[in-house]
Amino acid sequence: MGRQPCCDKVGLKKGPWTAEEDRKLINFILTNGQCCWRAVPKLAGLLRCGKSCRLRWTNYLRPDLKRGLLSEYEEKMVIDLHAQLGNRWSKIASHLPGRTDNEIKNHWNTHIKKKLKKMGIDPMTHKPLALSNASDQTQDQPKQQLHQSLEKEQENQQPLTIDIDNKIESKVEEHNKEVEKPKTSFESPTIIEIKEKDEITITPLFDTMDGFSIDEVPMIEPNEIIVSNSSSSTSSSNSTNFLEDLHLLDFEWPNNNNKEECNNNNMAFWDDDFISSLNLLLNDDDIDVNNGERKQELDAPLSNYSRMAMDLESWAHELF
DNA sequence: AATGCCCTCAACCGCCGCAAA
C-alpha cells in the first residue's frame, strides 16, 4: 500500500546549508535535471530530506531568481495583489518574475506591513485603521490613493470572496490570449485592478520583457539548464553572493557594499556574473567537465546562451 | 569595547490536495 517513504528521517542534517552542500545540490541538478526530489539527497550525496533540497533550490539556488530587495514597483504590486488574494504568497509570487513566495512573504512581514501601518492601513484588511490613528497620518499621495480605493470598496459593500480569485485568473487568461507573444509557458506579470464588483482589469507589468510564472515552472531537464563559459564577467553585481562561500579559486566576487545599487532590477535573470559563477562551479574539480555535451554548452559564446531556458518549448524558441 | 535589543530572512514545521500503490 502507498508509496515508499521519501527518506529516512533519522540522521538527516538540518539547519543552514553549507557551501559544500549547495555545490552538491547545484551539481546534481545541473547534471540530472530537476525531478523526483525524493531521490535527490541520496543521489547527490546529501544528508538532507528531499523537501529540504527542494526548498533550498527553489528559494535560494535557482539561477533565475532575482535577488535583493523588492523595488517600489514590485512592492506596490505585492500590496495590490495581497489586497485581492490575501496571504496566498505563491499566487502573488507567480506575478513577480524571479521572486519566490518565501521572499515575498518575508518582505511583507518585515517591510510592507510596517509601511502600511505607518500609513494608517491595516495590512490584513487593507482598510484604514481606527480613524483617530488615521487622522494623525500625513496626507501623502499613496495613502490618499489607497484610501480612495478602499472607500470605493466599502461603498460597494462587497467583501472580497474566493470567487474573486477565479475571476482574476480568468481575466489573466483572457489577457494572455490577447497579448501576442512567443508561445512559452511563461506568463506576463500584470497589475490587477478590481474597479467594480465584476470588473477586473489586467495590465501588463513589463511590456518589454518576457513574462515568467513560478507556478508554471516545469520540471527541468539537464539540457534546459544552459551555462555559459564566458569569461567576460562584468562589473555588474549580484546582491547576495552566496556562491562566494563556495571557495572557488581565482575568482573575484563582485563587491556587495552597496545594497541599494544591487537592488532588484539591476540583477537580471541571466546576469553574466551569475552565469559565470555557475560555470565556475561546473569547472570545479569534482565535476566531470569532459562530458561531451556539457563541454559543448560551456564552450559556446555567452551571446548564444544569454538566458536559462525553463522549458523545452521556450528554450527552443529562444535559441533557434 | 561590551552588551543587549531589534530586525531580517533562511529554513523548518505542519497541513492539505492529489496521486500512486
Add this chain to the structure above:
DNA sequence: ATTTGCGGCGGTTGAGGGCAT
C-alpha cells in the same frame, strides 16, 4: 476504497548581523 507519500503552501522560528546604549 483505502493508505500513504509527494509536492506545494503558509505560518513560524531562530541564528546571525546591525544598531543603540
